[in-house]
Amino acid sequence: MQTLTPGNPFIYMKVGVHASEDLTSIIIRKRAEISKAGVAFWGYGGNTCHPLTAVQPFVEEAVKDGISVHLLMQEIKSNHFAEPLRAEQCSADGVTYKKIHPDIHVLGSRYALVIDSLDATEIGVHLNQTKVGIGRLAGNTGESYLRGRVDKACLIYAPELPSAESPEVKLVLSARLAPPYAVLLK
Template sequence: MSVLNPGDSFLYMKVGVHANETLEDIIKRKRQEIEDAGVSFWGYGGSSCHPYNAVQPFVREETAKGTKVRLLMQEITSRHYAEGLAKEYSPDGKNYYPVPKGVNVLGSRYALVVNTLDPIEAALSLSDTKVGIGNKRGIRGDQYIRGHVDKACLVYSPGAGFAERKADIELSLSAVLAEPYAVVLR
């Protein structure tokens, strides 16, 4: 089952244990946060999807074209044990605000702002995607997502002259991004 149409833009992220919390517990908590606060912050780290120079401009560029950008997640086995509760967030690097009441972000430098979190069962070949922003724009997703790179701003482009098709990955979660789409935490 495909959850994407040609040209659809999305954020891809590998997810699993985070800050000593199982993915099942994280999902339960995040859904409760969405119910109580209207949004949740899906925490992450790394530099490949920085809020200000990747996620926000990518989502704004794509939504200006009329495209709805989602977060699609692949469950993996992980061992993330960092701790620490974020108290403030910044949508712009200048102004900081308290994390919304009822929202908890653990062990993360950044967060995606989401207002839905739904289970999905879908397969995707990263060779049918391309990086949608930055100096790697246009590179096939399967060539970009490797090693420690576990997230990306991608565009679904099946059969767009790419080389061999790589094996499918299983997607298990989908979320809709809400403004300001991604934030820095402290």
């Protein structure tokens, strides 16, 4: 994905060091996983973008309309130095867990997005021209939602929104989401 068009749904995420691994190493590892296993798991944690109540329904709604959803990432300086423990099992429904493919290594995470591509991109977006696409804050601007420590969101590109000027965010990585789109890990 090299551009956003009005109405495009996407998952926004700030990325950097994760589980003591630098972003360049993570990208190399994830591309190798996609090559070997067909998909990779992009791990994350936190309270936003829960796999079952946010990501899956958000993506499934777009897919019904024939739209593929991408994870678009902004690189930041981060200090996520949690233990790089590999998840062994995943669940798409929170009930049934299965072993993770041996070529997939998702480290230090509670959840993961399922991706089948990972490409460099150069997309500039003003977060005040996005809106939250699901949940009790649906319709709020991405800019207001992402204030403070929130680092990910299910967003819809809405350049028509009337709002004050905001800085342009540079999105440098794009990954296409693949079924089941997001999973729980243990």
